[in-house]
Amino acid sequence: MVRYLKLKLEDFEFKASLASFSRDSSYGKQSYERRGEDGTVYRTVYLIEDGSLFILPNSTSSDVFDEKGRYLKKKIPVDEEGKEFTVIPSMYKSTIELKNIISLQEYFNYSIERSYVLKSESSEELTLLSLECQILFENDQLLKFPYAYYDSLEHRDAILIPIEDKIVVVVGRYTEPEFFEVTEIDYTGEEEEEEEEEEEEEEIDFEVW
């Protein structure tokens, strides 16, 4: 079932869906097979630690328990410092206002995870958005909105790129760029300290005893 986003550009509201395309849909999906001499396809299973049981992929689950090993119905997600994560609501729950803009330079700070084409039942509905994206792109700018398929704990952005007459939406995570400096050695400071030490310390004799 196609899920529709409710998008708003200035005063114009319209519905659109995201049609996924990936590396697999462009070049094919690669998988592996293990085969015997007669061509029989073998399968991969997992052997548990005491060797008593084979289990198939996806036949285990993980969950959170308290320190006494009791199952927890309610658990609170926290980061390394113990700060609670804020839940980002699913983008399908409310109207998305298309007003956030990023520069082309900022685009390259994103690690892209998914790619989609924005689709609408009537192509006219996307004309205005397509025009807006084109104008922004000519000025090295792109529209973005917060991306969350389900209610999520981690933030991703969807960025709109006009390609020919279509709008491609790429989804990725932003990281603030890190600049690296050289570690400078302060020789002046050390020399001064050495001079002080020389005054305080006795000169070492060359004699062994």
Next chain:
Amino acid sequence: MKIHLAYENIDADLWLTPVYRKKKRTYQTKTGEKTIYRRFLKFDIDKRPKLLLQDPKFFENVRDADVDVDVELTGRLIKKTRKITVNEDYIPVYNFMMYDILELPDGSKKERVHQHTQGNIMDKIPVRISQDLYDPKEVMLSYVFRRNLYIKHNNGLTFKFLYDLAKKLSDLQKFARVDTYDPKTKKRAPLALYDGGRKFPRAFLEGKVKEKSYCLVLHLSDQELKIP
């Protein structure tokens, strides 16, 4: 991770670190106490593979099989597991051939004997920063960048080398194409960060400077930005 990188007539071993680092997430109880993760068995493996093997009528099989939960197995705590290959009777096999199967978008299939990817960023032939410069807009419209990595110095000399390179790219407002080579054929080959890893047919270098610091990002792509 290290990279053997060359630009013009200079080559050096440099650090390579990921730009994006996943935030560590744990859970607390309502009262702020620590929690632990546990892995356990979900279902009876004796019945499930047989049902899965009869795939076309899977749902009918589940309905008719009247599968009971095996209380001895379901919920059993599991720690480490080891991946093994078995035949259809679940007997471990050690003598087999690996094949790569490629399912093309038109539904047809291709296969070949498995080719293990060899990491090629620390080879004798260095990863080369090409003289071909590209407009960032053109690069952005052509490729999807899945992985971004910082190239970092490891001493004062390599700092100077990388700072000058970043400044040059920043002043020109261009990206440099980065090429890796097959040590046998000496021809261009996709970049692979490590053995068995993903292959990236395109790599570009972005450079920025801020006062006395630099930022060099290696953008890796395994997908063209083409609507199929």
